[in-house]
Structure formats: C-alpha cells, structure tokens
Amino acid sequence: MINSLRGMNDILSEDYERFTYFINTATDIAQKYGFHFIETPLLEETALFKRSVGESSDIVGKEMYQFIDKGQNDVCLRPEGTAGVVRAFIQKKLDKAGGIQRYFYHGSMFRYERPQKGRLRQFHQFGVESFGVDSVYEDATMIMMVSDILKKLGIGYRLQLNSLGDNNCMPDYRNKLVEFVQERKDNICEDCVKRLETNPIRVLDCKNSKCQELYENAPKLLQNLCSACEDDFNTLKKILEDNGIKYEIDTNLVRGLDYYSKTAFEFVSDDIGSQSAIAGGGRYDRLVEFLDGRSTPAVGFAIGIERLMELIVMPEASRDGYYIGAMDEEAVNLVVKLAHKKRKSDKVNIDYKAKNLQKHLKAADKVNAKYCAVIGSNELKDATIWVKDLENKTEETISLEDF
RNA sequence: GUGAGAUUAGCUCAGUUGGUUAGAGCACUGGUUUGUGGUGCCGGGGGUCGCGGGUUCGAAUCCCGUAUCUCACCCCA
Numbered sequence: 001m002i003n004s005l006r007g008m009n010d011i012l013s014e015d016y017e018r019f020t021y022f023i024n025t026a027t028d029i030a031q032k033y034g035f036h037f038i039e040t041p042l043l044e045e046t047a048l049f050k051r052s053v054g055e056s057s058d059i060v061g062k063e064m065y066q067f068i069d070k071g072q073n074d075v076c077l078r079p080e081g082t083a084g085v086v087r088a089f090i091q092k093k094l095d096k097a098g099g100i101q102r103y104f105y106h107g108s109m110f111r112y113e114r115p116q117k118g119r120l121r122q123f124h125q126f127g128v129e130s131f132g133v134d135s136v137y138e139d140a141t142m143i144m145m146v147s148d149i150l151k152k153l154g155i156g157y158r159l160q161l162n163s164l165g166d167n168n169c170m171p172d173y174r175n176k177l178v179e180f181v182q183e184r185k186d187n188i189c190e191d192c193v194k195r196l197e198t199n200p201i202r203v204l205d206c207k208n209s210k211c212q213e214l215y216e217n218a219p220k221l222l223q224n225l226c227s228a229c230e231d232d233f234n235t236l237k238k239i240l241e242d243n244g245i246k247y248e249i250d251t252n253l254v255r256g257l258d259y260y261s262k263t264a265f266e267f268v269s270d271d272i273g274s275q276s277a278i279a280g281g282g283r284y285d286r287l288v289e290f291l292d293g294r295s296t297p298a299v300g301f302a303i304g305i306e307r308l309m310e311l312i313v314m315p316e317a318s319r320d321g322y323y324i325g326a327m328d329e330e331a332v333n334l335v336v337k338l339a340h341k342k343r344k345s346d347k348v349n350i351d352y353k354a355k356n357l358q359k360h361l362k363a364a365d366k367v368n369a370k371y372c373a374v375i376g377s378n379e380l381k382d383a384t385i386w387v388k389d390l391e392n393k394t395e396e397t398i399s400l401e402d403f
Numbered sequence: 404g405u406g407a408g409a410u411u412a413g414c415u416c417a418g419u420u421g422g423u424u425a426g427a428g429c430a431c432u433g434g435u436u437u438g439u440g441g442u443g444c445c446g447g448g449g450g451u452c453g454c455g456g457g458u459u460c461g462a463a464u465c466c467c468g469u470a471u472c473u474c475a476c477c478c479c480a
Contacts (some may be wrong), residue, residue, distance in 0.1 A: 058479075063479090113477090113478075114404075116473075116474060125480060266480095267480095273475090274474085277479065301480095304479085305480080357440090358435095358438080358440075362441075363440090366440090388439075390441085393439095393440095
C-alpha cells in the first residue's frame with residue numbers, strides 16, 4: 001500500500017466542510033475590504049525566496065523543498081505566499097502603474113519540518129497583500145480584517161504588536177543591540193552566537209530562558225524608533241483602541257521573515273498547543289524594491305488554516321434538499337428520472353435499491369435531507385409521490401407533475 | 404535535526420505472566436409483527452494485530468530495525 005508522504009494530509013469530509021467554510025468566510029471578508037483574488041504558482045525560482053524571506057531564516061536555510069528541474073533550473077515549492085505575490089506584482093509592472101493594489105490568496109505552502117500539532121509539511125495559508133499605501137491606517141485595516149475573520153469564525157485570540165523600525169532607525173538600533181550582546185557573548189546560547197552573525201535582531205526572540213534573562217536590560221526596539229516610526233506606532237495603537245481591538249505590546253516580537261519593517265503583529269491562540277501563532281503579518285516597505293521593482297510601500301498578513309481548523313465554530317447544519325427512494329423495484333427507473341429533474345433546483349440524494357419505508361426514512365435522516373420522497377406500489381398506480389417533511393413531520397401525497 | 408509515547412476491524416479502543424478459531428461499542432449490511440425516521444428486536448460481513456527480521460514448540464504480547472502518527476524542542480502560519 002502506498003501512503004501519503006510525512007506531514008502531508010488529505011482533506012475530506014468534515015475537515016473539508018470546515019476548510020471551505022473558512023475559505024468562504026475569509027474570502028467574503030477580504031472582498032468586503034476591497035481585495036481581489038490572486039493565484040500564483042506553487043513552484044518558483046529558489047532565488048525569489050532567498051532574496052525575500054532571507055537566507056538567514058530557517059525557512060530558506062533548512063526547510064525548503066528545493067530541487068533542480070529538468071531544465072537545470074534551481075526551483076522550490078513555495079514556503080510562504082508573500083514572495084510570489086510581490087514577484088507577480090512586479091512582473092505585471094503594477095509597481096510602475098502606481099495607485100493601490102490589494103490582493104488576497106489562499107493555497108498550499110511547503111516546509112520540510114518535523115510535523116507536530118499545528119505544523120505540517122504541506123499546509124494552507126490564507127493571506128492578503130496591499131501595495132501602494134504607506135499610511136498606518138492600512139496596517140490597522142489589516143489587523144481589523146484578521147480580527148473580523150477570527151470573530152466571524154468564533155475564534156478567540158490575543159494580538160501581539162511591535163514595531164521593527166525602518167531604514168532610518170533600525171540600523172542604529174541593530175548596532176546598539178549587537179554591542180550589548182557582544183559584551184555577553186560568553187554566556188549566551190550557541191544559536192544566539194550564530195544569530196549575532198546572521199540576523200542579530202532574532203536574539204530577542206530566543207526561547208532559551210538564560211538568554212532571555214541576559215537580554216532583559218537590552219536596548220528595546222520601541223525605545224529606539226525614529227520619530228516617524230514612533231508616531232506611526234502610536235497612531236496604530238490609537239486606531240486599534242478606537243475600533244475596540246485589544247492588543248499587547250511585545251518588544252521581542254520579531255517576525256521570522258527578513259522583509260518586515262515598522263508594524264509587526266501576530267495573532268496567537270492559547271487553545272491549540274505550542275504552535276500558537278494563528279496569523280501573522282506586518283509592513284514590508286522595502287521588499288518590492290529589493291526584488292527589483294519600483295519602491296512601493298506594502299503591508300500584509302497570512303493566516304495558518306490548519307491551526308484554526310479545530311477552533312472554528314461551525315454553523316449548525318440545517319436539513320436541506322430531497323431524498324428520493326423506491327419501495328418497488330419497478331419504481332426505481334422513475335425515481336432516477338425524478339431525481340434528475342429535481343436536481344436542477346435542489347440537492348437530491350437517491351437510493352437505487354427498492355426498500356421498505358422505514359429504511360428510506362432512516363437513510364433520508366442520515367443524509368440530513370429536508371424531504372423524504374418515496375414511490376411505492378400505491379403511488380406507482382396513480383402516478384403520485386409520497387413526500388414527508390422531516391423537519392415539520394408533515395406529509396402529503398402529490399401528483400408527479402406537481403413534484 | 405533532537406527527545407518522548409504510540410501503531411490491533413471503517414472509527415474509538417480492550418486483549419490478564421508469550422498458549423487453542425484475536426474481542427467490544429459505534430459504523431456498514433440483511434431480516435423483522437407485510438408503508439412512518441433521527442431513540443426497537445434478531446442476525447451477518449469485515450483484521451496476514453504498521454512493515455521487515457529475530458528469540459521460542461508457540462509471538463498482538465519479548466528483542467532489533469524501519470515507516471508513519473502524536474507531543475515537545477527548534478522555527479513558524
């Protein structure tokens with residue numbers, strides 16, 4: 001027997017219902033915010049992710065499904081969605097077109113990791129990218145959108161906020177931090193020593209409690225912002241407060257992808273185990289330029305669908321459509337014909353075997369049909385059909401023409 | 404990549420110190436006082452006990468390997 005690969009799941013039945021319910025509600029909300037769907041390839045040139053996500057990140061460094069294709073191209077399955085959308089944005093010359101472009105997408109992402117709760121090798125994200133708006137109102141709008149989606153799905157969350165600064169203040173801050181950490185180099189963990197070289201900001205995010213103790217008095221990002229960044233951050237907080245969205249400031253929140261600047265946010269759930277980040281995003285004003293486009297401000301977020309699955313509160317399934325059955329072998333043909341006709345307007349389940357009434361009612365109940373319609377020898381005789389409303393428990397026998 | 408625990412019927416799980424044809428509930432299916440469901444009664448099918456080796460007269464049970472799942476670390480959605 002051949003099984004699916006490690007960390008790659010089939011989605012069917014109830015899971016699929018949940019999955020599509022999520023996609024539908026998220027899509028609906030994104031469209032209400034004025035976003036348009038975009039689909040980008042699952043396979044991209046490896047260089048795209050090396051440049052955007054960053055070679056120092058774990059995602060690119062050790063988690064990519066990367067290979068050389070038959071044309072000797074270095075390609076990989078996308079590990080995240082933003083890079084592809086930005087690539088498309090530039091390729092279609094929308095950066096030159098100016099104005100505002102807003103997109104949403106959903107689809108499979110691939111990371112070669114050890115699977116655990118809330119983490120798969122092929123997983124699904126729903127994401128949104130907005131180009132051409134430098135106002136912090138857009139950042140707030142992103143957060144409101146995630147909040148709307150989660151609320152609509154009945155999911156509780158905590159919102160964590162931080163500002164990563166911009167080209168103006170970040171380099172200075174980074175130097176300060178490096179200096180601070182260098183002085184304590186002998187006592188920090190191996191990973192942090194590495195981070196010092198590759199991406200020093202990430203030491204803040206280190207899970208090692210000894211390191212965290214040492215960094216407690218480290219210079220804080222938020223206290224080293226330039227006035228423009230600080231103003232924006234304060235405005236953002238104000239907008240969120242005005243719109244009734246609670247947040248926590250987390251000065252150590254560092255997004256794992258290199259392209260973020262200024263606003264960074266993460267939605268976390270306390271109900272799903274250790275992989276608690278259910279959505280994350282922020283501003284990435286430098287990325288378009290970095291990928292050879294004309295400098296364009298941008299913000300976005302992504303939601304991890306699998307992590308939400310068990311948290312989604314599904315609306316109650318109501319009875320729907322018809323179940324049609326025959327009690328007489330001779331009526332089966334007729335039943336098939338009726339189902340074909342009825343399916344033009346309603347959902348119809350049908351049984352091809354003649355059975356007694358009790359069996360049909362049970363079967364109709366099982367598929368959650370609203371009506372159970374049955375033809376037996378009596379009905380066959382006078383060209384009628386017996387229809388029972390399973391919800392209201394009423395029944396009637398009507399002519400086939402009226403059915 | 405590291406660590407821990409699992410893997411027996413479609414699903415959830417029993418299986419006593421290794422000992423005859425491996426069980427239950429649910430699901431599926433058939434019958435039922437001859438046409439009324441979600442909540443009756445009686446019956447039936449379905450498992451090479453994850454896979455591959457080994458120990459033994461004998462292995463679901465003990466040992467080794469391997470795959471997958473789960474949880475955690477790391478990282479992230």
